[in-house]
Amino acid sequence: MNLEIIKADMKRVEDRSFVGSTVFTLENHSSPYEITFFSTRGTEWDYSLSFAGEPGSEEQFLEVDALLENDDDVYNQLLDAALDTQEIPEEEA
Template sequence: MMVEITAADMRRNEDGSFVGKTIFSLDNHKAKYEITFFSKRGSEWDYSLSFADEPGNEEQFLQTDALLENNDDVYNQLLDAAIDAQEGQEE
């Protein structure tokens, strides 16, 4: 499945935790998605998936969530985009 990333961001909070997000779209899905990442130390990540703009098809949303759970390559691509955005801000 083709993933198109349209925006990414990551920041480090004063307590050392990380919060980031990546906005992306998938082939044949009308809605864009936003995945938000959180980590206390930058090693183990939790995420939350939502629609980036207007709500879309619930079935496609559930398919996207399953894709993130089962496909490490797609998940890591989205996480790496957010991490890369933070690294670009630090330079």
């Protein structure tokens, strides 16, 4: 299944936790998706999946949710896309 990343971002917020997201499309799916990531330390991540725009097929949404749960490579590709956009403050470099 071909995955295309449309945009991604990751920020460190005031409490030093990480919040980011990746918008992506999948081949043969009618709507783009957005996965939002959250981590207090940047090591273990929680995520939330939603449609990036107008809602699409619930069946396709559930397929993507199952894909993220079962395919670490796809999940990591989306997380890495967000992490790659993060700017490291000079005091941490």
